[in-house]
Amino acid sequence: MSQTITRRAVLKNLAGIVGGILAMPAARTCKAAVQNALASSPAPTGYDPFKHKWLMALDVDRCIGCGLCVEACCEENGVPEGHWRTWIERYVIKKPDPASGKARGETIVDSPDGGKKGFPPLLIPKEDILKSFFVPKLCNLCDHSPCTQVCPVGATFDAPDGAVLVDGKYCIGCGFCIQACPYGCRFLNPETHTAEKCNLCYHRITRGLKPACVEICPSQARVFGDLKNPVPDMENDPLRQFIAKNKVEELKPSLGTGPRVAYAGLDEVVR
Amino acid sequence: MHDTILTNLVDALPQFEGYVYPNERTLHPLWSVLIVVYPYITGLVAGAFIMASLVRVFKVKALEPIYRLALLTALAFLLCATLPLLFHLGHPERCFEIMMTPHFSSPMAMFGFVYAWYLMAVLLLELWFDYRRDFVEWSKTQTGLRGIIYRAFTLGVTDLSEPALRLDAKMGRIISIVGIPSAILLHGYVGFIFGSIKANPWWGNPLMPIIFILSAVVSGMALCVFAYMFLCWARRVTADMRCLDLMISFLFYAVVLDAAVEGLDWLHRLYSAEEGIEVLKEVASSKLFYTLLIGQACLGTLVPLLLLGTMQLIRKKVAELNRRRVYFASTVLILIGVLAMRWNVVIGGQLFSKSLRGFMSYKMEFAGHEGWWLSLALLALPFVILTLFIKYFLAQDLPHD
Numbered sequence: 001m002s003q004t005i006t007r008r009a010v011l012k013n014l015a016g017i018v019g020g021i022l023a024m025p026a027a028r029t030c031k032a033a034v035q036n037a038l039a040s041s042p043a044p045t046g047y048d049p050f051k052h053k054w055l056m057a058l059d060v061d062r063c064i065g066c067g068l069c070v071e072a073c074c075e076e077n078g079v080p081e082g083h084w085r086t087w088i089e090r091y092v093i094k095k096p097d098p099a100s101g102k103a104r105g106e107t108i109v110d111s112p113d114g115g116k117k118g119f120p121p122l123l124i125p126k127e128d129i130l131k132s133f134f135v136p137k138l139c140n141l142c143d144h145s146p147c148t149q150v151c152p153v154g155a156t157f158d159a160p161d162g163a164v165l166v167d168g169k170y171c172i173g174c175g176f177c178i179q180a181c182p183y184g185c186r187f188l189n190p191e192t193h194t195a196e197k198c199n200l201c202y203h204r205i206t207r208g209l210k211p212a213c214v215e216i217c218p219s220q221a222r223v224f225g226d227l228k229n230p231v232p233d234m235e236n237d238p239l240r241q242f243i244a245k246n247k248v249e250e251l252k253p254s255l256g257t258g259p260r261v262a263y264a265g266l267d268e269v270v271r
Numbered sequence: 272m273h274d275t276i277l278t279n280l281v282d283a284l285p286q287f288e289g290y291v292y293p294n295e296r297t298l299h300p301l302w303s304v305l306i307v308v309y310p311y312i313t314g315l316v317a318g319a320f321i322m323a324s325l326v327r328v329f330k331v332k333a334l335e336p337i338y339r340l341a342l343l344t345a346l347a348f349l350l351c352a353t354l355p356l357l358f359h360l361g362h363p364e365r366c367f368e369i370m371m372t373p374h375f376s377s378p379m380a381m382f383g384f385v386y387a388w389y390l391m392a393v394l395l396l397e398l399w400f401d402y403r404r405d406f407v408e409w410s411k412t413q414t415g416l417r418g419i420i421y422r423a424f425t426l427g428v429t430d431l432s433e434p435a436l437r438l439d440a441k442m443g444r445i446i447s448i449v450g451i452p453s454a455i456l457l458h459g460y461v462g463f464i465f466g467s468i469k470a471n472p473w474w475g476n477p478l479m480p481i482i483f484i485l486s487a488v489v490s491g492m493a494l495c496v497f498a499y500m501f502l503c504w505a506r507r508v509t510a511d512m513r514c515l516d517l518m519i520s521f522l523f524y525a526v527v528l529d530a531a532v533e534g535l536d537w538l539h540r541l542y543s544a545e546e547g548i549e550v551l552k553e554v555a556s557s558k559l560f561y562t563l564l565i566g567q568a569c570l571g572t573l574v575p576l577l578l579l580g581t582m583q584l585i586r587k588k589v590a591e592l593n594r595r596r597v598y599f600a601s602t603v604l605i606l607i608g609v610l611a612m613r614w615n616v617v618i619g620g621q622l623f624s625k626s627l628r629g630f631m632s633y634k635m636e637f638a639g640h641e642g643w644w645l646s647l648a649l650l651a652l653p654f655v656i657l658t659l660f661i662k663y664f665l666a667q668d669l670p671h672d
Contacts, residue, residue: 083293083294087292109626111290111292111293113293146469149376150376150378150379150467150468151377152368152377152383153369153372153377154372154373154374171361171362171365172360172361172362173361173362174356174359174361174379176379179470179471179620180470181625184294184295184625184626185294186294187297188301193361194361254546255470271627271628
């Protein structure tokens with residue numbers, strides 16, 4: 001079959017391409033408008049989630065278990081009593097019984113009141129302790145978040161900027177996402193009867209502020225940043241420095257959830 | 272204030288052992304006894320339908336006396352299947368969002384569609400095609416409320432010519448054939464709701480949908496036997512022993528298959544001994560001792576297997592009355608056993624922390640919207656509906672085709 005290229009056909013195709021390119025911003029605006037109308041998030045108007053990629057990094061060795069982050073989170077987000085968007089766990093690994101032939105003894109974990117008021121002194125004699133450390137916990141911002149996957153109405157969704165958000169006006173309160181979260185980060189708010197969890201203080205980060213827990217941490221155990229907008233000078237970007245200098249790990253990697261919360265100094269006993 | 276007291280109370284009660292994530296330290300598990308009732312009812316629907324299909328699709332003539340009873344049982348339970356879920360939702364008024372704006376990757380959202388399909392396209396249609404001729408004939412003889420009901424249910428199609436009746440029969444069979452995979456899908460999906468949760472080693476298991484389907488078939492068949500025997504007793508008629516013996520045979524083989532697959536599941540878990548196996552062993556052997564080992568394994572599986580197995584071997588030597596007694600006792604035990612299985616799956620999966628370092632207890636409330644009473648009422652409701660169905664659609668004084 002012979003094909004003739006006419007001027008008319010070329011012009012037609014060109015016009016199509018140009019028209020398509022011109023229509024794209026309008027289509028994007030429409031898409032954003034639809035998304036804005038259908039999903040309620042605490043972001044201000046004008047915030048473009050496509051231009052950011054948030055990441056949280058936690059340095060286990062720096063955490064002193066003071067509980068200020070937990071308190072700040074509860075205050076900032078009005079977290080109902082007995083529930084936690086972030087919490088601190090204390091791990092105590094005992095020395096092994098020499099006869100057991102093991103490298104270390106029993107692991108004891110506690111988190112009284114989520115670590116909000118700090119931790120009471122240990123009841124275990126000091127000489128029995130091999131090591132002890134604190135681990136801050138929060139939503140793991142999974143790339144393949146199981147909570148988003150199972151939500152029957154799409155009330156939980158992955159924002160393009162890396163945050164996993166819950167639309168409280170849409171949530172039916174079935175609790176499926178709470179069961180699906182391997183990290184125990186979600187809870188059913190007893191007042192609103194909807195699922196809730198850490199949203200990285202979305203109302204703050206979308207206005208150029210840091211999450212409350214990061215802001216208040218006295219030991220800089222929590223590092224927060226925007227991968228798409230790093231500090232121009234590599235030396236001064238805390239997030240990049242953190243990733244470059246530490247061996248980072250994620251929680252429960254075997255589940256394939258792809259957490260985006262990076263931990264440095266994690267011990268294998270932490271789950 | 273109220274919450275503070277509750278929280279303090281939770282801390283005071285010896286409800287948690289070891290380390291439990293702070294958000295898991297709640298007074299009641301997130302999915303309580305209502306979510307136990309939900310898969311139980313759905314399973315009964317699927318099983319009862321499979322029993323009815325044996326007549327229609329596999330042409331097991333001896334089971335004809337229970338064909339309509341099985342279908343009506345399936346419908347009565349299907350009408351109540353979503354109620355426990357609805358009562359459980361934090362925002363029941365938003366429940367239609369599951370159908371209106373579904374999230375297609377969610378097993379729960381897809382269940383809504385499978386449920387609607389099964390109710391509208393399978394069960395109601397099959398019943399209508401099966402009953403149409405009777406509706407037309409009954410509407411001619413019956414007056415009052417009954418007459419109105421039958422006339423309405425003919426949907427204005429009163430053609431009783433030979434080709435029309437042939438079409439009814441053909442459609443019934445086609446729908447029945449479509450219905451079998453639909454029934455399996457319906458309950459397989461319920462199993463998938465649990466089996467898909469990889470965060471929970473008690474649930475996240477590819478065998479879960481299969482186990483749910485098999486236990487559904489077992490419970491549904493047992494329910495049909497139970498309903499048939501009860502109906503015969505209530506009407507003071509003798510049960511058709513040929514039909515009963517055959518139902519029991521099918522039930523026996525279904526129990527064998529179910530027990531084998533559930534046993535295989537445990538064998539696999541124990542042998543592969545993945546992370547969390549110690550926790551699962553503890554849950555199975557101590558936390559769920561009465562419901563899993565006694566209720567589900569011994570009373571709900573082993574005893575019926577022995578009873579029904581013996582009956583398979585020495586059926587002819589046992590007097591009919593004694594046979595009926597053994598059958599009735601076995602079906603009741605199986606029904607309780609499958610309820611225990613649902614309990615073990617749903618509650619068992621919430622008796623340990625996802626940190627795999629601690630355990631929770633379930634202190635069930637009596638009243639309250641997730642307590643005993645509501646669950647019992649929801650379990651009783653399908654039987655009430657079934658009684659009404661029997662009164663209007665299986666009445667003794669009506670001629671049946």
